[in-house]
Amino acid sequence: MIECKIKIELDSFILDANFSIPDKGVTVIFGPSGSGKTSLLRALAGLEKTHNGFLKIGDSIWQDSENFVLTHNRQIGYVFQDTTLFAHLNVQGNLDYGIKRSSNIEKEFIDSILNLLDIKTLLNRSTSQLSGGEKQRVAIARALLIKPKILLMDEPLSALDIKRKQEILPYLDALHNDLDIPIIYVTHSPAEASRLADYLLLLDHGKVIGSGPINNMLTRFDLPISHGSEATSLVEAKVISREKEFNLMHLDFPGGEFLVPDNNLLIGSTVRLRVSARDVSLTREKQVDTSILNIFPAIVDEMSPEGKAQIMVRLKIKEITILTLITKKSAKILDLKNGSKVFAQVKSVAILS
Amino acid sequence: MLNEYDLSALLVTIKLASITTVILILVGTPIAWWLSQTRFKFKAVIEAIIALPLILPPTVLGFYLLMTLGTNGPVGGLLESLGGSSIAFTFTGLVVGSVIYSLPFVVQPLQNSFGSIGKQPMEVAATLGASKLDRFFTVAVPLARSGFITAIVLGFAHTVGEFGVVLMIGGNIPGETGVLSIAIYDHVEAMEYGQAHILAGGLLVLSFVMLLVVYMFNRRFSIMRSN
Numbered sequence: 001m002i003e004c005k006i007k008i009e010l011d012s013f014i015l016d017a018n019f020s021i022p023d024k025g026v027t028v029i030f031g032p033s034g035s036g037k038t039s040l041l042r043a044l045a046g047l048e049k050t051h052n053g054f055l056k057i058g059d060s061i062w063q064d065s066e067n068f069v070l071t072h073n074r075q076i077g078y079v080f081q082d083t084t085l086f087a088h089l090n091v092q093g094n095l096d097y098g099i100k101r102s103s104n105i106e107k108e109f110i111d112s113i114l115n116l117l118d119i120k121t122l123l124n125r126s127t128s129q130l131s132g133g134e135k136q137r138v139a140i141a142r143a144l145l146i147k148p149k150i151l152l153m154d155e156p157l158s159a160l161d162i163k164r165k166q167e168i169l170p171y172l173d174a175l176h177n178d179l180d181i182p183i184i185y186v187t188h189s190p191a192e193a194s195r196l197a198d199y200l201l202l203l204d205h206g207k208v209i210g211s212g213p214i215n216n217m218l219t220r221f222d223l224p225i226s227h228g229s230e231a232t233s234l235v236e237a238k239v240i241s242r243e244k245e246f247n248l249m250h251l252d253f254p255g256g257e258f259l260v261p262d263n264n265l266l267i268g269s270t271v272r273l274r275v276s277a278r279d280v281s282l283t284r285e286k287q288v289d290t291s292i293l294n295i296f297p298a299i300v301d302e303m304s305p306e307g308k309a310q311i312m313v314r315l316k317i318k319e320i321t322i323l324t325l326i327t328k329k330s331a332k333i334l335d336l337k338n339g340s341k342v343f344a345q346v347k348s349v350a351i352l353s
Numbered sequence: 354m355l356n357e358y359d360l361s362a363l364l365v366t367i368k369l370a371s372i373t374t375v376i377l378i379l380v381g382t383p384i385a386w387w388l389s390q391t392r393f394k395f396k397a398v399i400e401a402i403i404a405l406p407l408i409l410p411p412t413v414l415g416f417y418l419l420m421t422l423g424t425n426g427p428v429g430g431l432l433e434s435l436g437g438s439s440i441a442f443t444f445t446g447l448v449v450g451s452v453i454y455s456l457p458f459v460v461q462p463l464q465n466s467f468g469s470i471g472k473q474p475m476e477v478a479a480t481l482g483a484s485k486l487d488r489f490f491t492v493a494v495p496l497a498r499s500g501f502i503t504a505i506v507l508g509f510a511h512t513v514g515e516f517g518v519v520l521m522i523g524g525n526i527p528g529e530t531g532v533l534s535i536a537i538y539d540h541v542e543a544m545e546y547g548q549a550h551i552l553a554g555g556l557l558v559l560s561f562v563m564l565l566v567v568y569m570f571n572r573r574f575s576i577m578r579s580n
Contacts, residue, residue: 047476071479072488078480084473088495097491101482146482 002027002150002182006043006053006063008036015039015206023058023150025198026176026183028214030190030225036206037186038081041154044184045078046071057150057182075102077143077151077181082159083135085127091138092123098146110145116178117141117171133164137171144179151175151183157192172196173353190225194218194234194274195352219314219321221304226323227312231277233322235349239265255317259293260349272352277312279347280324284334286343294346298322300336315344322346359552361528362536369444369532370512373451377459377508378501380452385463386493404457411454415521418450422522442524447532450522451512458507466500467493499571506563513556 002023008015015036021027029037042048044055046062046069055063062069085094099105114120117137122130130138136156143151156172157165169192175183176196187193193200193214200217202210202225210223215234219226235258237251242262251258251271258273265271286295298315306312311331313324324344334342355363388400406414422441423429429439440446470493478488494501516534523530525539533552540549 045480047479070484071476072482072484074480075482076480078477080473080477084477086474086477086492086496088492088498097478097483098481101487142481 001056002058002184003054003056004044006040006050006055008039008043008048008050010036010039010206013206015043017043017203017206017208019201019208019211021184021199021201021211023182024180026185026196027199027201028193028197029184029186029201029203030193030197031188031203033188035203037188037203038154040203041152041184041186044150045076045152046074060149072101075146075149077146077148079136079140079143079151079153079156081155083132083139085130085135085138085142087127090124090126091119091130094127094138095123095142095145098142102146105145105147109147113141113144116144116174131164132160133167136160136164136168140171140175144175148181151179151181153183153185155187156185157189158187169195176353190230190232194232195272215321219323221302221312221314226314227304227306229278229325231312231323231325233275233277234352235273235275235320235322236270237273238270239267241267253320255298255320256296258346258349260351263351265351274350274352275322275346276348276350277323277325279349280315280322281345281347282313282315282324282326282330282334282336282342283345284342287345290345292345292347294349296344296346298342298344300338300340300342302338303331303336315342317344355551356548358527358531359536359548362531362533362552365444365528365531366513366533369447369451370509372448373455373512374459374505374509376448376452377455378505381456381459381463381504381508384456385460386467386489388460388464389467403460406454407457411515411517412521414454415450415518418446418453418518418522422446422449441522442526442530444529447519447523447530450518451515454515454518455508455511458511459504462500462503462507463497466497466503470496502570503567506567510560510563514560 001020003020004017006015006017013036017040029040031037039048043050043053052065053063055061061067062074086097089097099110117140119134119137119141122134122138127135140156157168160168185196197214200211200214201208202217202223210217210220217223217225218233225231235253237253237258239249240252241250242248243250247262248259249262249265251260251273296317298317301314301316301321304312305328306325309327310325311328313326313331313336315322315324322344336342384403388396419441420426421428422439424433424439424441429441433439440449474492474496475488478492483491514534516538519530519532520535523532525531525535533556537549537552540546540552
């Protein structure tokens with residue numbers, strides 16, 4: 001576990017972060033701009049001095065009433081918002097800076113990181129000869145090469161344009177899948193959060209307003225992210241077969257099978273699907289003469305009004321939770337109550353990874 | 354071409370400027386770093402004191418140095434009571450005076466350079482395992498390279514060119530405190546314009562070459578640039 005109890009006085013409010021999160025997988029700290037996300041990450045790194053805080057990562061205590069482990073002794077990987085390669089060193093020199101100050105960094109490990117981020121061909125370049133995306137990949141590699149106990153990433157994509165973001169995201173997926181260290185990732189982008197997070201920590205105005213596994217968080221009606229037309233839910237699924245004739249893939253998940261357009265993923269790979277609440281509709285009887293392929297039996301778990309005309313419905317498809325946004329009139333016609341048996345028709349899903 | 358007197362003035366000047374520059378870098382670097390990082394309430398007071406030699410008539414500075422370092426002054430008196438001798442009218446005294454006089458020419462470019470690095474490179478270095486001193490020498494100093502070049506050239510050149518302070522505290526003792534700028538004055542006094550031309554022209558060319566080096570290394574450089 002990562003345990004944190006930190007108070008920092010910021011310009012306009014007090015950051016009061018009191019939480020524990022798992023010490024594996026990707027935890028996304030999510031919140032609007034100016035909610036204290038970056039300050040929290042800096043405090044985890046020891047870059048922001050706080051008094052009377054408590055911070056424990058796994059077995060190591062980094063801060064308590066008597067001790068404050070300084071940043072350079074914390075063994076953290078930190079990726080800053082904008083690229084921060086040292087201008088007086090070339091790519092190799094930047095990578096070596098951290099390696100030289102760490103112990104037990106084997107050649108094979110270095111190779112694996114260089115391959116993971118695909119930067120072997122850049123080593124002799126000067127930092128000014130790199131594109132924005134390349135710079136950020138080198139910065140990520142530099143952070144990983146010290147064998148950090150934890151990787152802290154502060155909006156690593158925010159300084160990049162859409163195209164560069166798309167270029168970096170697969171590498172972040174690779175980090176997510178290949179690394180066994182915890183990653184804490186700060187962002188205000190819902191797309192990045194839903195793609196990368198295993199665990200979500202919501203921050204608003206310096207307060208932790210909730211934390212938990214990503215899909216629980218996305219579908220909890222007491223939290224703002226489960227409301228509005230942007231509300232989504234996530235489903236983990238596995239590619240099991242393809243239908244060549246129609247160029248479709250069959251994705252298996254605990255509630256059944258999704259049929260989605262084939263995007264050449266390998267059979268057996270796991271994918272994360274995003275199901276937008278707007279793209280799910282409900283019927284009482286299973287429709288047969290419909291164009292919708294993905295229809296699952298579901299049970300209404302809870303309902304919450306959305307404005308004057310709409311209602312957000314949380315559904316259980318076996319143990320999987322998804323959201324659907326329907327009108328109040330539809331809810332009345334279908335006579336929906338908690339526990340009602342329905343069929344969820346999913347019009348489209350987005351494959352995130 | 355150069356007589357013995359001129360030659361010794363040249364040697365004293367080079368020796369003085371070199372020693373002064375080394376001391377200035379050693380003393381000025383920590384001061385400049387501190388000024389670039391601190392949020393000390395009275396930072397402006399310290400900055401103003403260091404900048405004083407920029408506008409103070411050199412003779413004023415020299416006068417107070419003489420009062421302080423001379424036999425009857427607090428520092429001179431202390432040295433004598435400890436069994437030493439006053440450093441007024443000695444080479445050591447000249448070095449002390451020159452360091453104080455040229456301090457702003459070293460501190461200000463360094464402070465500007467350190468300031469423009471910003472906090473982030475140092476924080477990055479910390480996350481990569483570099484201690485405070487380690488990251489100062491491996492990140493701050495190399496990134497402030499142009500500031501160091503400017504500081505060295507200006508510190509050296511300004512020491513070579515000083516007159517008032519040297520006259521007040523050095524006393525123009527040949528081989529000990531007799532420097533070029535005073536030698537030129539002496540030549541002019543004695544109507545030896547030819548000799549004065551050689552020395553003055555030499556200094557002119559030297560100063561131009563040194564500034565040329567600074568501008569070539571540092572395209573955005575300006576002596577008058579403030580923070």
